[in-house]
Amino acid sequence: MATKASRSAARLMISPAVILLLAWMIVPLSLTLYFSTLRYNLLMPGMEEWAGFSNYYYFLTDPAFFDALRNTLVLVGGVLAITIVGGVLLAILLDQPMWGQGVVRVLVIAPFFVMPTVSALVWKNMFMNPVSGLFASLFKTLGLQPFDFLAHAPMFSIILIVSWQWLPFATLILLTAMQSLDSEQLEAAEMDGAPPLKRFWFITLPHLARAITVVILIQTIFLLSVFAEILVTTNGGPGTATTNLTYLVYAQSLLQFDVGGGSAGGVVAIVLANIVAIFLMRMIGKNLDA
Amino acid sequence: MARAVTNRRKTIATAAAWTIGFLIFFPILWTVLTSFKSEADAIASPPKFLFFDWTLENYATVQERSNYFRHFWNSVVISVGSTLIGLAIAIPAAWAMAFVPGKRTKDVLMWMLSTKMLPPVGVLVPIYLIFRDTGLLDTRTGLVIVLTLINLPIIVWMLYTYFKEIPADILEAARMDGASLRSEILYVLTPMAVPGIASTLLLNIILAWNEAFWTLNLTAAKAAPLTAFIASYSSPEGLFYAKLSAASTMAIAPILIMGWFSQKQLVRGLTFGAVK
Numbered sequence: 365m366a367t368k369a370s371r372s373a374a375r376l377m378i379s380p381a382v383i384l385l386l387a388w389m390i391v392p393l394s395l396t397l398y399f400s401t402l403r404y405n406l407l408m409p410g411m412e413e414w415a416g417f418s419n420y421y422y423f424l425t426d427p428a429f430f431d432a433l434r435n436t437l438v439l440v441g442g443v444l445a446i447t448i449v450g451g452v453l454l455a456i457l458l459d460q461p462m463w464g465q466g467v468v469r470v471l472v473i474a475p476f477f478v479m480p481t482v483s484a485l486v487w488k489n490m491f492m493n494p495v496s497g498l499f500a501s502l503f504k505t506l507g508l509q510p511f512d513f514l515a516h517a518p519m520f521s522i523i524l525i526v527s528w529q530w531l532p533f534a535t536l537i538l539l540t541a542m543q544s545l546d547s548e549q550l551e552a553a554e555m556d557g558a559p560p561l562k563r564f565w566f567i568t569l570p571h572l573a574r575a576i577t578v579v580i581l582i583q584t585i586f587l588l589s590v591f592a593e594i595l596v597t598t599n600g601g602p603g604t605a606t607t608n609l610t611y612l613v614y615a616q617s618l619l620q621f622d623v624g625g626g627s628a629g630g631v632v633a634i635v636l637a638n639i640v641a642i643f644l645m646r647m648i649g650k651n652l653d654a
Numbered sequence: 655m656a657r658a659v660t661n662r663r664k665t666i667a668t669a670a671a672w673t674i675g676f677l678i679f680f681p682i683l684w685t686v687l688t689s690f691k692s693e694a695d696a697i698a699s700p701p702k703f704l705f706f707d708w709t710l711e712n713y714a715t716v717q718e719r720s721n722y723f724r725h726f727w728n729s730v731v732i733s734v735g736s737t738l739i740g741l742a743i744a745i746p747a748a749w750a751m752a753f754v755p756g757k758r759t760k761d762v763l764m765w766m767l768s769t770k771m772l773p774p775v776g777v778l779v780p781i782y783l784i785f786r787d788t789g790l791l792d793t794r795t796g797l798v799i800v801l802t803l804i805n806l807p808i809i810v811w812m813l814y815t816y817f818k819e820i821p822a823d824i825l826e827a828a829r830m831d832g833a834s835l836r837s838e839i840l841y842v843l844t845p846m847a848v849p850g851i852a853s854t855l856l857l858n859i860i861l862a863w864n865e866a867f868w869t870l871n872l873t874a875a876k877a878a879p880l881t882a883f884i885a886s887y888s889s890p891e892g893l894f895y896a897k898l899s900a901a902s903t904m905a906i907a908p909i910l911i912m913g914w915f916s917q918k919q920l921v922r923g924l925t926f927g928a929v930k
Binding site for chain 2: 370371373374375377378380381382385388389392393399454457458460461464465467469471472473474475476477478479480481485487488489490491493500501504505528531532533537540578582585588589592595596597609610613614617618627629630631633634637638640641644645
């Protein structure tokens with residue numbers, strides 16, 4: 365099979381990618397760890413000193429941290445709930461025989477390709493603005509009071525925006541999974557008189573289980589790091605109402621120039637993301653064997 | 655009888671799917687429409703859908719006031735540049751892992767994937783400081799480096815799953831016929847690998863074009879790509895809906911078109927081959 369020569373050639377071909385990624389992981393990570401033990405503010409250069417674990421202490425006992433943790437969970441959970449439920453329903457709908465299926469698919473997938481800053485600003489200004497947004501016009505036509513979404517329901521609004529971006533992704537993956545479902549199985553169940561809800565529960569849903577897991581895990585990785593949408597709509601406010609962990613660390617390090625505190629926050633974010641990552645890796649690793 | 659029922663079911667499914675598809679697409683459609691309105695028409699109440707004076711002035715104004723095409727060009731350079739460099743590094747690696755798998759190939763692949771799990775904010779501070787000290791802040795070079803590295807695992811993985819599907823027998827046959835490693839890659843592997851490489855290229859340009867954490871944090875005026883440029887509309891300037899729409903339409907149009915072409919590969923690329 366593979367000769368010794370081709371084996372060493374292979375090693376040579378893999379090494380640039382491995383070395384670069386290794387450097388990309390180790391250098392910044394060890395610096396983050398190092399900074400997190402320093403009292404280090406960019407406004408006071410030359411004043412760095414060893415601070416032990418005090419940065420972690422301040423970060424983890426800061427009420428803003430708990431707000432950020434809660435907001436992160438609400439944001440990730442809310443978007444996941446909307447996109448999974450919506451995605452399953454849409455995938456089933458799009459899997460039905462219909463005219464112009466390709467066109468509908470193209471329409472549904474489109475939001476995924478819109479850059480985060482554009483979608484956030486379009487929603488914020490042209491839809492959710494309480495004076496001149498489309499929702500305000502709609503509410504007026506219905507005889508309702510216009511609603512200031514980003515002021516009175518900021519987290520809900522951001523969940524809505526982010527869900528709009530990720531619903532296409534969930535739909536597309538679940539639709540791909542749907543198409544590998546053996547339709548004879550469903551037809552047989554239908555002949556046997558199984559009602560639609562039962563067919564969904566006992567045949568379709570178990571078939572989609574794997575794809576749903578993949579969607580949940582991958583979206584979670586990205587949703588933990590939602591940033592641009594918050595930056596251009598609410599700046600984390602009002603107060604800390606929409607500050608997630610990513611935004612909190614950004615604010616602490618690049619707005620307050622607190623390198624030490626921001627680094628400690630970064631380490632906390634890494635630890636939390638890794639808990640999710642372990643599950644995802646196991647999932648994909650299993651697939652690699654199959 | 656059965657046929658009539660099927661047809662009715664098909665009609666209902668069609669109507670429902672088109673309605674929902676239209677609703678999901680509507681914000682994009684609305685942005686494109688608004689970009690052709692005057693500012694007054696853009697905030698008119700009740701809103702004007704199609705019957706307004708169509709104008710191109712917003713596009714001209716956006717370009718004039720902010721040199722839009724410089725930012726557009728930044729986006730092109732950063733996304734295409736990082737993707738091409740990424741491919742140059744990843745193609746040999748993926749080739750070796752797919753055709754000369756060793757005992758630890760799987761571990762290396764999984765480890766590469768794990769670097770993708772690193773939340774960007776966890777390394778924001780050191781990257782920012784390194785960039786500040788090396789003069790890479792607000793340069794296209796700096797962003798190309800970062801985006802190459804963050805997308806490298808995805809590129810390797812996508813290529814790997816494509817290369818895996820190329821039958822190894824063909825390579826063996828070429829080797830039997832005395833093909834060198836170089837000609838094996840050049841004349842046997844490359845033609846079969848081109849479709850996979852093309853999909854990988856497309857998907858990664860899309861990802862890099864829309865990347866909005868590093869581009870926002872590492873650029874100011876000079877090297878800002880469109881993601882960062884559009885973010886400047888979050889100030890009251892964003893209330894000029896027609897101009898915001900024109901800038902947005904130009905920013906998303908090329909990627910929308912590329913995206914529609916690559917929708918099938920998207921599934922494979924973003925799930926690391928876990929769903930095909």
